[in-house]
Amino acid sequence: MVNLEVKLKDLILKNPVMTASGTFGYGEEFEDFIDISQLGGILVKGTTRHHREGNPYPRMAETPSGMLNAVGLQNKGVEYFCDNIYPRINHYNTNILVNVSGSVIEDYVETAAMINELDKIPAIELNISCPNVKEGGMAFGTSCSSAASVVREVRKVYKKHLMVKLSPNVTDITEIAKAVEAEGADSVSLINTLLGMAIDSETRKPLLSTVTGGLSGPCVKPVALRMVWQVFNAVNIPIVGLGGIMNAKDAIEFILAGASAIQIGTANFIDPQITVKVVEGIKEYMIRHQVENVTDLIGAIKTQ
Amino acid sequence: MVNLEVKLKDLILKNPVMTASGTFGYGEEFEDFIDISQLGGILVKGTTRHHREGNPYPRMAETPSGMLNAVGLQNKGVEYFCDNIYPRINHYNTNILVNVSGSVIEDYVETAAMINELDKIPAIELNISCPNVKEGGMAFGTSCSSAASVVREVRKVYKKHLMVKLSPNVTDITEIAKAVEAEGADSVSLINTLLGMAIDSETRKPLLSTVTGGLSGPCVKPVALRMVWQVFNAVNIPIVGLGGIMNAKDAIEFILAGASAIQIGTANFIDPQITVKVVEGIKEYMIRHQVENVTDLIGAIKTQ
Amino acid sequence: MKKLVQDFEVLHKEELNDGTFVIDVKASAPLPDIKPGQFVNVLVENTANTFLRRPLSIHFVDYEKNIIKLYIKKIGEGTAKLGELLLGDKLNIVFPLGNQYSIPKNSKTLLIGGGCGVAPLLYLAKHLKDAGNEVTTILGVRSAYDAVELDPYKQYGRIFVTTEDGSIGEKGYPTQHSVLNEKFDYTFTCGPEPMMKAVAAYSKSKNIPCEVSLENTMACGFGACLCCVTDTKRGNICTCTEGPVFNINELKW
């Protein structure tokens, strides 16, 4: 009776619930807990042109209603992904999106081009917002011109759905969103992590090997919601909202603020079944509020 | 035995604990709970050239480990402050700082000039970072040139300690800090609130009359700490750190990250005695760690 | 009146129905003078999502036993957690906060409460009676199940009930109760805004003074944050210091 399907342009999701890159492994880590085919899509780990070791331990610190991470895009590189991981996971009956990260534009372009060849990957999420790598990463996402140029170049080689993941560590996120829209991004996802830091007052040392790291979890939700709403009012491409979603209520809030779909990140660590619970919760909300299509809720916040 | 005194250039604080503007009224609201003379200083309410009614109710929403506010600088204007409030509070045996806000540069200048005449006010905190007013406010704090120009003009008329309060809603806070330092700011305080938003999924309405508001409380601490540390590595003037300080441990973290003094905001609402408890807690920490001068802790984080 | 922040001890708890309970909390030091209409701000500990204190009206004060009674309706995580407090648990409270209802003398007073809005009315009824007033209370609830704790009001005057389903008392809203045909000198109300507005309209039509108690969301409860304002004829003023009780003439209702 209720219709949960959403379209991000050409990309059809059976429901608006996806997973956030870097928090859901390659999906396999969750097979014991949930039926992955019940999700709208999964975003696999940040993938780079070459193998990356990531940052040294410690990489994580708990913070009030959240956590900092400094994983630093540890992954075996796009070739390994295509040859070894893709064949293992391409049977999933859901959209598999690869989160593409890089340090220089060519890396993004080459990685995207390789993933363009993978039949069962209908979209990539271009990560121009990772705060945990020294070169590149977030730097691309914090100026309009560099964000535009990486999207422009990737757009030339990547023919399917191109989602661009925005950084919240900017003065005006709408400027960046408009810049990537102008270069042909099919959708934007936001937010990546906020740059933060934690210190152990007893040892007087930072809690992360990299000193600063990326903040995620419910603590960032108010900022993420605000940015989704701002971007909703600034661009015409669909928005994927994320940042601190812990339950269906949070997911609905993002949709009301303007997100066509949402991603769940940190919450997966606390409840590995949370994604399917959120799908259920959205259904219940729609029944209770007599909403037929979940698309009727997108941006439906009443600000008078 | 332990020495808690800190100097912000010429401004001497008997200890590093101050209160954050807009969270401590005019101090009077706390007289029942604490002895205000035990604090390093108090920052009174945001004061503007003219009377302001502030924003309509609702102005507040609770968020995970924090709150959003949209007070919008409700105050009776600087003349009322000078004539009616100042005489009532100038007997406090601590530093009273006035937080000066405005919509246009002349307002800042005129307000600062009037406060310059008040004997018992040794410093102002220039608020170029309030996210809750339509015109001005945060806009000044999010670009180097506008931040610089407001500081430049105020510096001409304000002869005492000029502290400038920075907005965290920027791509690179060190740029703004350097810009205001170059114009003669004596110190910087950071952070003001992060711009956020909250929605009631049941009513589909924003929880604030202004839709967006300022996020404060422990949820913002990782971001605030990171910014203090970044600014500490970028400027030579003293830094006053704030954002989510709930106890002495948090205060020590800010000092280790580079703050010469700290401010306590939202925590005052939850425990109106928290400020004096933090002074005590810093003392205990120093005794336990055999630190003679609190100044020895400033920026003393070991990042190797 | 000096405001205090103190640990109280939970001495007694009574479930009135599924979602409503009264707790008695005992102060460690003699209670200061507390006025009807004032409130406390309690710290809800051991929960993931209650960051700020929760304001609650003072339902009754027993100076001899050093006890404050709180009448609480569970609506979210904070009030639910208060419902789980065990006898002997500590509760940190900032009090007494806010202004108070006016206490006329030798008049015919009408008290109208709905939902958890009855909370401040019991203590008010006592003060009104002590000042020689005649007290009539109407409690408006959904159905008989919610018509809890009526007896205590009887010692101060008459108590009537209206229920939406007519399962007890008169059917309808409290402002439709037949006792309103009598002539009263003052009305006092607390409850959902639509109900209070109806009481205000009734009072205006009868030309009698009416005081309402607002439940604006609050961050501090003692005038420091300016979050709790209500729009009055004098502009935005704080519900926590200049309220929660307002004469309807002050409001823009």
Place this chain on the structure above:
Amino acid sequence: MKKLVQDFEVLHKEELNDGTFVIDVKASAPLPDIKPGQFVNVLVENTANTFLRRPLSIHFVDYEKNIIKLYIKKIGEGTAKLGELLLGDKLNIVFPLGNQYSIPKNSKTLLIGGGCGVAPLLYLAKHLKDAGNEVTTILGVRSAYDAVELDPYKQYGRIFVTTEDGSIGEKGYPTQHSVLNEKFDYTFTCGPEPMMKAVAAYSKSKNIPCEVSLENTMACGFGACLCCVTDTKRGNICTCTEGPVFNINELKW
């Protein structure tokens, strides 16, 4: 081995000393096969500051009663809260996680534990004995007060204690205990890193295999976040999936 997320019930709690306790939690469904060295990740509810789960070693498993025993040292808000659980309370657990200690056959095995590092050793001792090994356990603690729960080890072999203040057992660190003069075939250790490094050094000097259990901070516990890595000869690898047990040859110690 399929990982599960389930509500357990707190069935029994025993304070060993001021800061250490053992809780028995009962599963609602029959327990899967659990290996020595594996751990669980528990959700600590009703606290303001424990956002993530807390990893805890599996101290013992009673398949008949469907019980897992956890041995917990209070070091912060999360573990303190676990200490306040009441019988009958629910505890949400993700399990079984991680790899396992190797179980040799018919060998002379030495187990060295310090602090809450003893947690996985009891269940390991049982498995070692079941496989025909001779089990010697040394527990290193600060003083007699911390030398708790020694008896259960006796059913699987010998147990010795070292204390820093000499108040019970031999004075000194566990790696200084006289029983180390005997010849062992394998060492297994868990505890503070300096102690484990000393055990590793001892094992290397004697040229015997040594397995350590790391307690890196974790966000997920099942391989999804890559936060828990340790630097090995194969690069950064996850402690929660490829550990927590490592042969010291894999580590860069």
